[in-house]
């Protein structure tokens with residue numbers, strides 16, 4: 001079938017794909033080995049598939065958004081080609097290895113791996129292509145070390161978490177229960193319905209008919225932010241600052257700017273599906289999805305395949321892509337997993353004269369969040385003066401802040417520190433007796449621009465010194481002398497290796513918006529061109545981008561006639577009506 005795609009244009013669709021591994025299992029054969037584990041950073045595929053000339057859907061990038069959408073489309077029988085500029089898949093959920101230590105490049109606190117309900121979007125993304133990976137449950141999502149001696153553990157058990165918080169703020173017991181109760185109300189409404197494209201009217205009608213109360217409840221919250229709901233119930237200013245930090249720790253904006261739908265997902269799923277670390281590292285998720293996609297006929301994933309521009313036909317519709325090496329792939333749907341700025345911005349994938357006015361509205365509402373400065377450290381356990389096992393009370397994830405005023409603004413390693421020590425949960429990531437520390441703090445690309453090589457290295461060394469001193473003083477006595485080796489990644493490093501504009505973590509609201517209402521869905525105003533990933537509804541996060549992937553695949557499948565939808569003109573009328581209403585918001 002793969003051969004057929006090289007010679008037959010226009011593309012004919014394959015029968016709905018049963019991934020070969022699943023078929024092998026069904027027929028009692030041993031499944032083919034999935035993507036070989038890369039022991040160093042070489043492309044994870046042994047014999048790269050030839051670049052197809054034409055497919056149903058071509059993806060620019062292989063972040064979690066693109067991989068989920070590609071897997072879902074592949075499982076529906078579409079032919080897909082995923083083009084990734086880097087040498088491994090996963091984007092922000094990628095990794096690198098040094099001297100036998102395996103470091104997460106970005107994502108490390110993983111939501112969406114539950115077994116129940118419909119919000120377990122990473123479990124589902126893998127399952128679309130017949131895959132599943134082992135995970136280790138984390139007993140504590142995060143331990144906060146905050147000003148005002150606020151030391152709070154977010155236990156996997158909801159009641160245990162509430163008990164700790166109420167003990168610290170007994171006068172706010174009612175408010176605490178109401179705020180987190182509202183989060184559960186959002187989550188329960190989402191978790192009972194199939195999660196698909198909100199810009200596909202047929203699905204919307206069906207979901208409203210099947211779950212009217214849940215949909216009305218979501219409509220109640222979709223235009224609101226977590227800070228508004230918190231202030232409805234809570235008066236204590238320190239507790240409100242804690243809730244700001246609860247939001248900031250994943251949305252990088254305070255509660256006032258954090259959509260309530262997203263807060264509902266995060267603050268409930270951590271106690272429902274829980275936080276679970278993939279055995280062998282976060283990259284296992286993308287490795288397995290890639291393996292699953294490639295087991296589907298007519299589907300392939302390509303590395304070192306940087307897209308230079310999007311191609312258009314005579315009607316102005318997107319019809320393919322051109323790579324930096326000059327090769328082209330034509331497609332009925334072009335799907336960009338690059339950020340909105342990398343897709344539509346200056347020097348973006350779409351030439352300036354084709355950028356639709358709606359993109360201007362996006363830029364009026366959203367700005368690039370800062371990037372991070374990341375410290376990756378290999379640490380000797382014996383030299384630390386603190387127990388490092390779960391039994392000794394060590395947690396995998398910590399957040400540390402010394403001064404409330406520095407939550408968002410502090411530079412040079414003085415602000416919020418995010419700490420992830422995955423070897424607390426999975427010892428296979430480092431040699432015996434050793435730990436991996438990934439510590440990161442918000443950082444802006446402008447701080448790192450225009451420096452000579454020497455000054456750049458000196459700035460990295462200064463960051464390391466400041467952050468290690470803070471950690472040693474407050475959390476990990478002995479850390480300085482326990483470091484075997486370290487590597488610092490700046491905002492420039494993130495820009496280079498993650499292919500993200502300014503190394504940004506993602507779009508954040510420029511000013512207070514009405515919740516998620518103005519976040520764009522997957523269609524763009526250019527025919528045939530879609531976006532997926534954190535520049536689309538509902539924003540940042542691996543499981544959030546997995547949602548955008550499922551939604552995108554659903555809309556594309558309806559547009560390509562792979563799944564049923566309302567008759568064309570009605571579908572178009574209703575979708576346009578919805579997007580026009582949203583644009584006014």
Ligand SMILES: NC(=O)c1ccc[n+]([C@@H]2O[C@H](COP(=O)([O-])OP(=O)(O)OC[C@H]3O[C@@H](n4cnc5c(N)ncnc54)[C@H](O)[C@@H]3O)[C@@H](O)[C@H]2O)c1
Nearest residue numbers: 061063064065085091092107108109307499533534540541
């Ligand atoms: N849970 C956590 O701890 C955590 C931490 C960090 C990031 N994240 C989140 O992970 C999410 C990432 O998902 P995403 O789907 O939006 O994308 P992504 O940024 O992870 O992936 C995009 C991919 O597209 C590739 N790419 C960009 N331009 C290209 C081009 N021109 N040609 C070919 N390839 C190109 C990049 O190399 C990258 O691999 C973000 O929301 C981020 O906030 C989570």
Ligand SMILES: CC(C)=CCC/C(C)=C/C=C/C(C)=C/C=C/C(C)=C/C=C/C=C(C)/C=C/C=C(C)/C=C/C=C(\C)CCC=C(C)C
Nearest residue numbers: 109218219250262265397398418419420538540541544547
């Ligand atoms: C039509 C209309 C508009 C409407 C109607 C109604 C309805 C039906 C609605 C519906 C809706 C929906 C479906 C929605 C959905 C949503 C979702 C899914 C969401 C999700 C979300 C998620 C999220 C946000 C997540 C996130 C996460 C993150 C970001 C994470 C991060 C983390 C980090 C950074 C960590 C760090 C720390 C340390 C290391 C310590």
